[in-house]
Amino acid sequence: MALKNNNFIEIQNLSSDNGLKVVRPAFIFAHPDDSVLSAYYAMWTAESFGLDIVACCGFPATDVPGDWDVRCNFKSALRACGTRIEEHQQVCALTQNKFLALELLDSQYGGSGELAWADAWTRTVRALQDFDARLVITHSTRATHPDHQYVACFARRLARHLNFLSLTHVIGRILGASRFL
Numbered sequence: 001m002a003l004k005n006n007n008f009i010e011i012q013n014l015s016s017d018n019g020l021k022v023v024r025p026a027f028i029f030a031h032p033d034d035s036v037l038s039a040y041y042a043m044w045t046a047e048s049f050g051l052d053i054v055a056c057c058g059f060p061a062t063d064v065p066g067d068w069d070v071r072c073n074f075k076s077a078l079r080a081c082g083t084r085i086e087e088h089q090q091v092c093a094l095t096q097n098k099f100l101a102l103e104l105l106d107s108q109y110g111g112s113g114e115l116a117w118a119d120a121w122t123r124t125v126r127a128l129q130d131f132d133a134r135l136v137i138t139h140s141t142r143a144t145h146p147d148h149q150y151v152a153c154f155a156r157r158l159a160r161h162l163n164f165l166s167l168t169h170v171i172g173r174i175l176g177a178s179r180f181l
């Protein structure tokens with residue numbers, strides 16, 4: 001990665017014998033706007049570009065707006081989901097990052113069960129392997145939003161399973177981002 005930051009330089013050095021190999025980063029966040037807000041700079045400046053995996057891109061079965069939809073002036077949950085995903089697709093296209101939308105449900109719509117998480121696990125493992133990622137950047141494990149906590153746990157388990165590095169706090173430190181991310 002091209003970041004002029006000690007954390008990433010250290011990661012580069014860990015990635016190969018001579019420290020010159022570029023680490024391909026993958027971002028795993030709960031909601032479409034989370035990675036834009038918290039990892040935007042890293043996504044923008046990653047030399048080899050990244051893979052952005054967003055967990056909660058599932059559409060609820062009924063079109064009842066959730067709490068966050070209402071706060072954002074949406075009267076339709078389906079329209080809120082569609083708009084957030086579409087905006088995120090545009091950001092990823094602009095920053096030349098690949099985007100994988102998992103179909104888990106946002107907790108404001110009741111969340112997803114074990115089968116959906118198992119399917120998300122399979123799809124994510126395949127995507128990380130296909131992309132040849134070596135580093136996963138995700139939410140803080142101390143995040144207060146339940147979706148952020150679940151996804152932080154999911155991403156760290158994936159990183160252990162695939163023997164990747166995982167980072168949860170670095171982006172927050174770089175950007176001075178909110179502890180809620």
Ligand SMILES: [Zn+2]
Pocket residue numbers: 030031034145147148
């Ligand atoms: Zn979020």
